[in-house]
Amino acid sequence: MHAEITSLLAILVFPGVIFLFVLAFFYEWVDRKFFAKLQNRYGPLHTGAHGILQPLADFLKLLSKEDITPFASDKLIFALAPIFYLALPLTTLFVVPILSQTSLITFEGDLIFVLFTFTLIIMTVFLAGWSSISRFSTIGSIRATLQMLGYEIPMGLVTIGPAIAAKSLSISKIVEWQSLHFWIVFLQPLGFAIFTICLLAELQFVPFDIPEAETEIVAGWRTEFSGRKLAVLRLGKDLELVLASALITSLYLGGPQQFWLIPPIITFLVKTTFAVMLLSLLRAVFARFRIDQMLTGTWKYLLPLATFQVILIQLGFGG
Amino acid sequence: MGLFKWAQTKSPWIIHFNTGGCNGCDIELVAALTPRFDLERFGILLEGSPRHADILVVTGPVTLQVKDRLVRVYEQMPEPKHVIAIGTCAISGAPFNECYNVHGGIDTVLPVDAYVPGCPPKPEAIIDGIVKLIQKTKESEGNGKGK
Numbered sequence: 001m002h003a004e005i006t007s008l009l010a011i012l013v014f015p016g017v018i019f020l021f022v023l024a025f026f027y028e029w030v031d032r033k034f035f036a037k038l039q040n041r042y043g044p045l046h047t048g049a050h051g052i053l054q055p056l057a058d059f060l061k062l063l064s065k066e067d068i069t070p071f072a073s074d075k076l077i078f079a080l081a082p083i084f085y086l087a088l089p090l091t092t093l094f095v096v097p098i099l100s101q102t103s104l105i106t107f108e109g110d111l112i113f114v115l116f117t118f119t120l121i122i123m124t125v126f127l128a129g130w131s132s133i134s135r136f137s138t139i140g141s142i143r144a145t146l147q148m149l150g151y152e153i154p155m156g157l158v159t160i161g162p163a164i165a166a167k168s169l170s171i172s173k174i175v176e177w178q179s180l181h182f183w184i185v186f187l188q189p190l191g192f193a194i195f196t197i198c199l200l201a202e203l204q205f206v207p208f209d210i211p212e213a214e215t216e217i218v219a220g221w222r223t224e225f226s227g228r229k230l231a232v233l234r235l236g237k238d239l240e241l242v243l244a245s246a247l248i249t250s251l252y253l254g255g256p257q258q259f260w261l262i263p264p265i266i267t268f269l270v271k272t273t274f275a276v277m278l279l280s281l282l283r284a285v286f287a288r289f290r291i292d293q294m295l296t297g298t299w300k301y302l303l304p305l306a307t308f309q310v311i312l313i314q315l316g317f318g319g
Numbered sequence: 320m321g322l323f324k325w326a327q328t329k330s331p332w333i334i335h336f337n338t339g340g341c342n343g344c345d346i347e348l349v350a351a352l353t354p355r356f357d358l359e360r361f362g363i364l365l366e367g368s369p370r371h372a373d374i375l376v377v378t379g380p381v382t383l384q385v386k387d388r389l390v391r392v393y394e395q396m397p398e399p400k401h402v403i404a405i406g407t408c409a410i411s412g413a414p415f416n417e418c419y420n421v422h423g424g425i426d427t428v429l430p431v432d433a434y435v436p437g438c439p440p441k442p443e444a445i446i447d448g449i450v451k452l453i454q455k456t457k458e459s460e461g462n463g464k465g466k
Contacts, residue, residue, distance in 0.1 A: 032359070036357070036359060039354055040354045041354040041357040041359065041360075042357055042359075042360050043357075043359055043360070044359060044360065044362055045360040045361075046329075046360060046361055046362070047329045047330075047362055051360075051362075053329075054329070054330070054362055056326075057325070057326045057329035057330045057362060058326075058330045058362070059326075060322060060323060060325075060326035061323070061326040061327050061329070061330045061373070063323070063326075064323035064326065064327065065373075065397045065398065065399070066397035066398040066399075067397070068370060068395075068397050136368075214367040218367045218368045219366070219367045219368040219370075219371060222368070222371075223367075223368045223370065224368075224370055225370065225371075226370040226371065226397040227397050230370070230371060
């Protein structure tokens with residue numbers, strides 16, 4: 001009975017749902033604040049200490065607003081899409097190690113499960129935009145799907161790298177291997193770069209924010225969502241940011257490791273904050289690509305480079 | 320002050336709509352969003368879609384052409400929503416008042432919550448207008464949940 005309560009608490013509170021929500025709000029704040037610093041601004045300042053409560057205030061405000069369902073929309077999918085968009089990254093975060101070197105749920109092949117949910121997230125985006133029956137949402141969702149055709153294959157190829165090095169398809173085993181040998185970022189820097197670029201595209205951050213390009217198609221696939229649904233969508237996006245930074249951390253930066261007296265959770269938080277700052281740095285220094293530039297770029301350069309990385313590992317470099 | 324009301328005063332998102340002005344006020348509004356004035360300090364973000372926004376920031380006199388579109392954009396915004404009229408044209412129509420193609424100021428079409436006079440008003444004045452609107456929201460009755 002005691003063990004059951006402990007495992008239930010682990011899933012619901014720490015390091016489960018509530019902890020991940022707090023982390024999602026915290027990383028949105030880190031992202032916005034660092035992004036503002038890079039633009040010589042202050043960013044959120046007056047909501048809590050240094051604006052740390054800003055993401056929470058945005059979330060609560062959106063919860064309290066009117067929830068509009070457009071008359072022409074496909075009502076069932078329109079209501080379900082935000083829930084899936086929140087649930088998918090949340091579920092996937094359970095297979096990524098946070099508290100110690102083994103995650104809450106671990107099985108051989110959870111790396112493939114993570115890649116599969118990344119695809120499902122984009123399918124949810126597509127359904128969300130498609131069910132709105134607004135021309136801006138439709139264009140946005142089609143762009144999101146097109147973009148996925150570009151970055152998904154290079155991302156799948158480079159994640160083979162850590163798996164070959166650790167001789168396992170389980171993220172927990174990859175983390176364990178790194179604590180015994182090197183961080184994989186030192187062995188496969190090319191793979192790390194490609195993986196980061198692909199995650200930028202997955203998160204729809206600036207060089208690849210084509211699906212929600214504000215200056216072209218209003219707010220992209222999210223145009224018609226308001227109130228509660230928008231709040232859930234934004235929280236889902238933040239959780240996706242947590243998932244992306246946690247994946248960078250556990251696949252390339254060694255994951256939660258024990259350094260002398262510092263517990264693994266602290267090293268995990270430091271490394272993921274670094275990953276979030278890396279992503280927002282790239283977001284700040286680049287300008288948006290066109291959809292055709294993005295697709296030709298990924299197929300012409302990213303895919304051959306990803307293949308080259310796998311060949312290098314096969315030849316015995318970085319494996 | 321309730322939790323939801325606190326959230327509403329801390330995160331007012333604006334959408335910008337030009338009803339036929341000369342672009343002077345628009346440039347000042349955009350200047351208010353630049354790093355020098357940095358409206359994000361107060362949690363203010365410029366949103367692209369009326370469905371995401373709380374405050375409709377209108378510049379320029381309402382022309383007959385744009386009147387229906389302005390009402391449509393306003394109706395697409397979720398409750399609770401506010402309107403700010405920026406510049407003299409938006410307040411009364413100014414030199415264009417009673418022109419053959421001008422309907423008048425914004426308040427002839429929509430309920431306006433705050434006026435910012437000036438031709439064009441400085442970014443500081445626009446920030447002051449938004450702060451006064453937030454004060455008004457704070458002092459108003461109800462829990463701020465809208466309809």
